[in-house]
Amino acid sequence: MKKLLILLVVFLNVGCSKFLTDYSQDLVIVKTTTDLDELMLGSAYLESKELNAFVGGRNASPFLNFLDDDINSVVGTTLDFQGGWEPWINPYIYGFTTWQLDVSRSYDKSEVYTDDLTWLHIYNRINIVNMVLAELDNVARNTDAEKLAAVRIEGEALFLRAQYYLLLSNLYGDAYNPANADVKLTVPLKLTEFVEHKGNTNLQFTRATAKEMYAQIVEDLKRSVACFDESPQIKKLYRVSGPASQLLLSRVYLYMQDWENAYNTASEFVGKNSVLTNLNIHKEETPLITKDNREVIFSHGNLNLQNVLTAHSDDFCVSNDLYSLYQEEDLRKNIYFAVQDQTDSVSLNNKYIRGTHRSHISDIFMLRNAEGYLNLAEAAAMLGSLNEASVALNTLRNSRISNYIPGQFDANTIVDEIRIERRKELCFEGHRWFDLRRYAVNQIHPYSKDIIRYYSAYDMNKRALIQTEIYRLPAGDPAYTFALPKSVIEFESGLVNNPRNVREYEALAD
Template sequence: MKHTYLLYLMMGSGIFFSSCKKGFLDIATNENISKEQVFSSLDFTERFVNNIYTGIPNGFDRVGEFVSLNALSDEGEPTFKQQAKEFNGGGYNASYFPVSSPSWANTYKNIRKTNLLLANIGGVPANGEADEQLKQRLRGEALFLRSFFYFDLLKFFGPFIISDRPLDVNENLQLPRNSYDECVAFLEKSLDEAIKLLPVTFDAGTGYGRATKGMCMALKSRLLLYAASPLNSADNAARWQKAAAAAKAVIDLNAYALYTKNTDKVINYQQIFQDYGNPELIMSLNFGAGKSLEQAFFPPGNSGWGNTVPTQEMADAYETSDGLLITDPGSVYNAARPYENRDPRFYASVLYHGQPFKGRKLDCSTTGIDGIRTSNNATTTGYYLRKYINENINLNTGAGRTMYWVWFRLAEMYLNYAEAANEAAANPSQDPLIYTYINLIRARSGMPALPAGLDKAAMRKRIRHERQIELAFEEHRFFDIRRWKTGETHLNGYTHGIEWTPDGSSYKIVEVFSRIFQQKMYYMPIPQSEVDKDKQLQQNNGW
């Protein structure tokens, strides 16, 4: 098949591993099993790798209770999650950090598991060529998983402590952080090795959900894009060229395709996150069948919790159908009817006052059933999130559906290439693929092509805006703002919402929450408890 889903691959025998004082592994069953037993057969070893996959985070739960990083960027606001509000107000430090994932300590526990596998896989008995190939594949999977966990630390906290083997408690554990460039080089080398060991894709019945070349290459693309960005590098054409090449390599696999199954442009975009099996997905996390997403994001008028809601800033960012911003002269935008003639991705991503939904029109007015600030579950901005929910789900009766978080998809690779190639070139006209890839994404959603003749600065602005719209609510904005070093612009001051009168005849824009962003917040504070244990572990600047 032309896609890979990351499942919660649980061990068939019910064995789960964790660190403990008395040994490397602790088995949560009625039997005990040693490290030696785990690596005594390929069956046990493969199950051990399966367990490591369960450490991959669910992007919907970064702050817990289906509150993601979307609520910590200018895309969204939390309706009731106090920890998210504390983060947005700058109420965190090295001793109190309200974001639950990634955890520095838990991530290193998962890294230790991968290092145990890499250190011991060579000694696992093998009978024949097929077993040797399986050992190599499991090694590749462990290299990918370790790289994924490390990159999660890198993008949140900056440079980490490189550990490429399982450390013993009797060793010197007072270790300094490596430099940013050392971390990137280590991850790039690990991913390059994994790429050589893994298949391009897996068939549904043979290894469905395991790491592939495409997943490794997509992670490498994002890694190198971040490494070339202003937060982590001076303007360096060679780094941008390298990032562009990494994105192009994923595209050239020809293993993935933009979702274009439906002629309805709204449905076409919406179904990327509903159609479990679509060819655009490179890596996604399946966290089971059910109705949890609908419960979390449905409006209260449909018995939902409205956990995270789009901001007015995000609603205003969507272009009009003629490809202009709502503030551009000549735009078809009509302030009296603000939701008409907008980018189809707006209708696929945002629920707004008066929108038909589940057989009725949403009432987000000050007295409506979905009304702004009318209950703990009500929107604080006048909007609700539509992107991930299935309107056909009934919370009271009937079956749920497969729920998944998208980690990598082809559209991101197009945007990664366009950004990196534009930054590497003197002028975007030097590389026609910059226009080609962005316009493919826009055409899929029924939007007009970019205007010709853009210079580098104008193209940069359009690429950044296209990322904001195409990748909305997928965890990208939180990091994009930081790697571009635009946090002071986008994350300071009030977010806004829209307050409609009960008869829907007029509205006003209202202040929602005053945010604070300081220079030190480009990277998160390393937990003070970790710094206290390791005197060589240097805290991030300002914390």
């Protein structure tokens, strides 16, 4: 019997060998759209928690903002450390931020973590979404309200499935390249609500090609937009809406280098969602990206950065490479960042609410209007529409830079200017790592770079700095794509894995 009743996923004790099939023993009989609504909110969306430390509970890809060139660790120790600070740099993050072959081991190899946290966390929710979509055919639709509710729930579920597969595909698959998308592998694409078992083969799941995966993501998002056109979302911010689906679709088209569809989708989005926060009237001491910011159209999951990037000698800091991009007239400079007195390093300041709290905004799963302008500008530039690209870029900058004079850009500068602006505006929102990957395979304007990472290792018992090591991620390195989790390979030994190199530090910092 393949058809299952809707089941609640067990998130805390999922068997690693059953990454697509593990469910709890508690059956939830779904009879109404209200039942599905509750199931979606409780099990399909990512929950928000109060985090006292960087890794708290079962977070989805908390490491994402620690992979790219926007962060580094503070070099050396100063009085702020000697005076009583506990070393913060979490052993969990070492394997990720230094791009190790085995991301599950701490710096001194004394601690071993699971490397399948994100994989299990996201696939569990994909399973719930698939079940919800299947059960929509069975719930009562006797009234107009019930019919509209079913259409809205379908729109939410399809968005979430697309967002989850987009994340997994860009962690465990190479960046989308139209030249080889039909052969490059991503992750298993599961669309059914039942437990699949192929009795005639040892390989139960296969990895979808990038072409197959992105075609499904686009199909889901286009249908999601249509659902919300028919049945608009009333509950905003924490529930998916039509604008959120349309904005994410424009991003997907950018990733695919489908510039015409990216332009059309982003243009329609910006036409309906043009609100930008005017930083000329925003107080520097007030957090910018909050649940009350009218630019934010959707968010779920945690803010992983609320207690990190302090720029103390025992922590990570904002890279000078990023900080130097902001001119003095750029109002984001003093809102987003602050220079730490004792270390002279740059901390994350008031882009988000800082300190221990239950976050309402995610640093990975948030969507806001500013991205729409950047998506529009990039797509227009790639199509050669310099005037439209310039208008979108200048509109965003006018709300961010004091006394801004609109720039005039030619074909040789416009793409670079848009990429710089994208990096400045969307820093620490889960974009930069994926942007670097896709820039490297861009067929019109390719760009790649080496990333240099300083990693300061501490003796946790002596509360002392051991040394600061320098790591390099060369352009085109295989580590831009993660190896499949060990538990997945153990379960499906026939799956083709991604190559990844052993990485040693190149030098010690002075």
